[in-house]
Amino acid sequence: MTVHFVGAGPGAADLLTVRATRLLATADLVLYPGTYLDPEVLAHCGPRARLVDTQGLDLDEITEFLVAASRAGERVVRLTSGDPSLYSALHEQTARLTAAGVAWQVTPGVPAYAAAAARVGNELTVPLVAQSVVLTRTRARSTAMGAGESLAEFAATGATLVLHLAITRTGELMEELAPIVGADCPVVVVHRASQPEELVLRGTVGTIAPLVAEAGLRQAAVILVGRALEAGDAGESYLYSADRERGAGRATEVGC
Structure with a gap:
């Protein structure tokens, strides 16, 4: 099974991506950073999900949870605060999973x-x-x-x-x-x-x-x-400047 590293966003439960909420809803095991996470985020988890707060665990202990659950065929989500691309220890954790032969994917979050x-x-x-x-x-x-x-x-x-x-x-x-x-x-x-x-x-x-x-x-x-x-009276973006040469097309409205 694939371990999913999921950005939990800055904290608000409604600032997760749609993909993140779907992964949480179907996860059997969710590891989360209790120090930084608003508990309301965990409301997206299914009623049978096992929840593990990682704030008292080191990387090897976290890896043991991820590897064991994956090998048992469980759906695993490793939540990170904000976005996994910043200060999430993603590199260290994925290196350990790769060495253990466990597949993984990353879902971004709001930093x-x-x-x-x-x-x-x-x-x-x-x-x-x-x-x-x-x-x-x-x-x-x-x-x-x-x-x-x-x-x-x-x-x-x-x-x-x-x-x-x-x-x-x-x-x-x-x-x-x-x-x-x-x-x-x-x-x-x-x-x-x-x-x-x-x-x-x-x-x-x-x-x-x-x-x-x-x-x-x-x-x-x-x-x-x-x-x-x-910034006060700063400059304006050239992208939307009236002086910028544009194509012949005109703005159109498209209904949903």
Whole structure:
């Protein structure tokens, strides 16, 4: 049987894909990250599904569940928070399954940073302000960063920064960013985007750290940094410009 890695989205039970809900409804075993997941997401599971919270398990223990259930002919879903392409340990888990001869597939989900941007109504790529987004994290008690992946180098590009797994280091990170992007650079912190406990903090590189400390945030938060967050009278996209040469066709309405 195939093990399905499924993006559970940022938390809200109605932000899963249709494919994800169908897989959950027919799964015999569902492994889920209890630290980050809104329990309402599990309401998509069938009544007979076995549910395993992985927050207290290591990768080898998780793999044992996946392999044993698959070999027993069970339908298995491994939920990840957000989208499996970001900080989900997908690589490590799929490598173990491949070595064990177990087939697997990936179903994408809504990433937390996209839910955070939607919550505050911001486009992260604004014409003439920022046309790139850097998704990154910082190193504390975690895997070492690759060569050339310093926050300072990313910030110097002028791209909008999305910082994952960094909320406990907000103060020192803002101190590092201030000389590069300016203390007045806009910052938005979204804690548990789309979940009942959602909290949004707005500030600047110079002011956001005390707000985070006062709120007592320790996990499940995304930090957005960049001028695109308060672009004001920025440029407009050439894609829809009246000056752009277009084909002869006219806009048409198509009924559903």
